[in-house]
Amino acid sequence: MGYSWIPHTADVALRLWGADPAALYVEAARGLVDEMTDGALEGAQPRQWRSVRLCAASYAELLVDWLNELIFWYEAHALYPVAFRLRAEVRSEGYCLLGEVGVVPVGEQVAKLQLKAATYHGLRFAQAADGTWEAEVVLDI
Amino acid sequence: MRVPARLYATERILEQILEDKSLAQLVNMTTLPGVLRHAIAMPDVHQGYGFPVGGVLATDVSEGVVSPGGVGYDINCGVRLLLSDIPRQHVDEARLTRLVERLMRTIPVGTGEGSPITLSKKELDRVALEGAHWAVRQGYGLPEDLERIEDGGRMEGADPEAVSERARERGYVQLGSLGSGNHFLEIQYVAEIFDEAAAQAFGLHRDQMVVLIHCGSRGYGHQICSDYVKTALHAASSKYKIQLVDPELACVPFQSPEGQAYHRAMRCAMNFAWANREVITHFTRQVWRELFGNAAQLRLLYDVVHNTAKIETFELDGRRHRAVVHRKGATRALGPGHPLTPAVYAEVGQPVIIPGSMGTSSWVLVGQQRDDTNFFNSTCHGAGRQLSRHQAKKRVFGSNLDLVAVLAQQGIVARSQSRAGLAEEAPFAYKDVDEVVRVVEQAGMARRVARLRPLGVIKG
Numbered sequence: 034m035g036y037s038w039i040p041h042t043a044d045v046a047l048r049l050w051g052a053d054p055a056a057l058y059v060e061a062a063r064g065l066v067d068e069m070t071d072g073a074l075e076g077a078q079p080r081q082w083r084s085v086r087l088c089a090a091s092y093a094e095l096l097v098d099w100l101n102e103l104i105f106w107y108e109a110h111a112l113y114p115v116a117f118r119l120r121a122e123v124r125s126e127g128y129c130l131l132g133e134v135g136v137v138p139v140g141e142q143v144a145k146l147q148l149k150a151a152t153y154h155g156l157r158f159a160q161a162a163d164g165t166w167e168a169e170v171v172l173d174i
Numbered sequence: 175m176r177v178p179a180r181l182y183a184t185e186r187i188l189e190q191i192l193e194d195k196s197l198a199q200l201v202n203m204t205t206l207p208g209v210l211r212h213a214i215a216m217p218d219v220h221q222g223y224g225f226p227v228g229g230v231l232a233t234d235v236s237e238g239v240v241s242p243g244g245v246g247y248d249i250n251c252g253v254r255l256l257l258s259d260i261p262r263q264h265v266d267e268a269r270l271t272r273l274v275e276r277l278m279r280t281i282p283v284g285t286g287e288g289s290p291i292t293l294s295k296k297e298l299d300r301v302a303l304e305g306a307h308w309a310v311r312q313g314y315g316l317p318e319d320l321e322r323i324e325d326g327g328r329m330e331g332a333d334p335e336a337v338s339e340r341a342r343e344r345g346y347v348q349l350g351s352l353g354s355g356n357h358f359l360e361i362q363y364v365a366e367i368f369d370e371a372a373a374q375a376f377g378l379h380r381d382q383m384v385v386l387i388h389c390g391s392r393g394y395g396h397q398i399c400s401d402y403v404k405t406a407l408h409a410a411s412s413k414y415k416i417q418l419v420d421p422e423l424a425c426v427p428f429q430s431p432e433g434q435a436y437h438r439a440m441r442c443a444m445n446f447a448w449a450n451r452e453v454i455t456h457f458t459r460q461v462w463r464e465l466f467g468n469a470a471q472l473r474l475l476y477d478v479v480h481n482t483a484k485i486e487t488f489e490l491d492g493r494r495h496r497a498v499v500h501r502k503g504a505t506r507a508l509g510p511g512h513p514l515t516p517a518v519y520a521e522v523g524q525p526v527i528i529p530g531s532m533g534t535s536s537w538v539l540v541g542q543q544r545d546d547t548n549f550f551n552s553t554c555h556g557a558g559r560q561l562s563r564h565q566a567k568k569r570v571f572g573s574n575l576d577l578v579a580v581l582a583q584q585g586i587v588a589r590s591q592s593r594a595g596l597a598e599e600a601p602f603a604y605k606d607v608d609e610v611v612r613v614v615e616q617a618g619m620a621r622r623v624a625r626l627r628p629l630g631v632i633k634g
Contacts (some may be wrong), residue, residue, distance in 0.1 A: 040562040108393045109343040124632035145592035149247040149396040153224035
């Protein structure tokens with residue numbers, strides 16, 4: 034389970050991997066916060082929990098929606114996500130991410146880098162031959 | 175490919191372009207319905223989403239599409255240049271440092287706290303309708319600025335009803351802030367004049383101090399793009415049966431309800447960005463007067479726009495066409511006498527402002543006489559990246575480079591909210607802007623007027 038950054042001329046691309054889809058959404062959020070704060074929030078304890086319920090047409094689109102949701106939380110509510118109790122489910126509404134996210138207020142740790150959006154360019158979300166999951170998503174800076 | 179693709183470059187720039195996917199993306203642009211004549215890549219082109227950054231595409235208003243990703247996430251990201259009456263010899267290093275640090279304190283770069291203006295919902299909608307005119311009306315700018323902004327600093331046809339609540343929530347607290355990434359405010363001086371007559375018409379002379387401001391529509395515009403890329407993605411395939419070679423090329427017919435809604439919302443973001451640059455100009459002028467006295471002026475030369483889709487008219491094969499001109503990381507350049515050239519520059523041509531990167535030159539050019547579909551009246555918009563942000567950061571930190579000290583040795587005072595942010599924008603991360611601008615001139619897109627050198631930099 035983890036994430037890494039793939040070189041991209043102007044922006045950043047995240048590569049994610051994990052045992053199940055939910056793990057990838059957690060890694061994506063961790064990568065996003067690390068990139069924004071240069072790792073300053075590592076080990077931060079949540080101050081409050083917010084519930085999440087997002088549904089999309091595919092796991093890949095859900096990844097874009099999820100990252101855009103977190104970018105919105107930062108800009109509109111001044112919150113960083115730092116802890117996760119999430120599950121990914123296929124329901125009648127589509128591919129859904131449900132659960133709770135532990136957050137901390139932005140406070141002193143104003144983002145070193147503000148991200149504009151997660152994009153559909155080069156978007157990938159798939160199960161590998163060994164049963165684990167992998168994804169890639171490009172973020173606009 | 176429905177039309178040819180055109181790229182303007184030198185051999186050296188071409189080698190850099192071949193390092194990423196921008197050429198493939200240029201070819202992808204030519205597949206869109208209703209595309210006119212050709213797709214163009216400027217010499218500063220680099221990989222983007224769907225369209226490369228530095229891409230220009232015109233589509234027919236009646237039969238063509240509009241692509242939110244082809245405009246980009248930072249709608250009406252743009253550049254403006256303010257001209258002072260102070261020669262650089264009057265400003266020693268201590269005073270320059272004071273100026274940069276005071277600007278850094280006064281102009282917020284980030285989000286949330288620190289933004290000087292919080293808008294009510296009603297007032298944000300007024301910003302979206304009125305653009306720079308709102309700022310002037312509120313006392314954040316001068317009436318004479320308005321004739322020196324592309325389209326007069328206000329886009330007609332904006333409709334806040336087409337903007338989501340989410341975009342509004344991102345916009346409330348961000349007016350008057352610079353943002354991070356490649357956005358900056360730079361104190362510069364005029365180092366060299368190439369065209370005396372045009373320089374005189376623009377009020378540019380050697381050693382004059384100037385201020386360059388580069389920023390856009392912030393979270394408000396980013397969210398509008400995100401919202402409509404998603405709308406277009408779903409409508410393109412299901413409703414309009416448009417085959418996309420890259421989902422980020424998502425587009426809808428310009429005349430469709432979705433296309434019209436996007437265009438009305440995009441115009442709101444354009445107006446927001448103009449108000450944003452006008453407010454930042456106001457704060458810059460305040461600091462300037464505090465340091466140089468109440469009589470010290472900062473006159474706006476011009477404000478140019480990147481990341482738009484505008485309706486313009488061109489003659490093609492003997493027929494007048496109304497076109498949706500997507501300029502993603504490209505600048506409009508109009509020659510003298512063109513009906514859209516602002517009245518104050520009608521005889522000389524529209525100023526074109528091309529920023530460099532911290533340690534390098536920036537340029538002022540002037541639009542050329544020719545008005546045809548070679549470039550759809552466009553030029554490049556900057557130097558264009560050649561290294562990824564991670565590569566740039568690795569090179570700076572890996573070699574223990576103190577970028578602030580390196581720039582200081584060149585007489586440039588740089589201040590940034592973040593060391594990493596500064597490193598990612600290191601001058602070597604970009605193409606040679608002088609070479610990019612030479613291509614622009616040789617191709618006949620615009621003519622060089624003046625070269626500017628940096629003295630002070632504020633980065634988000």
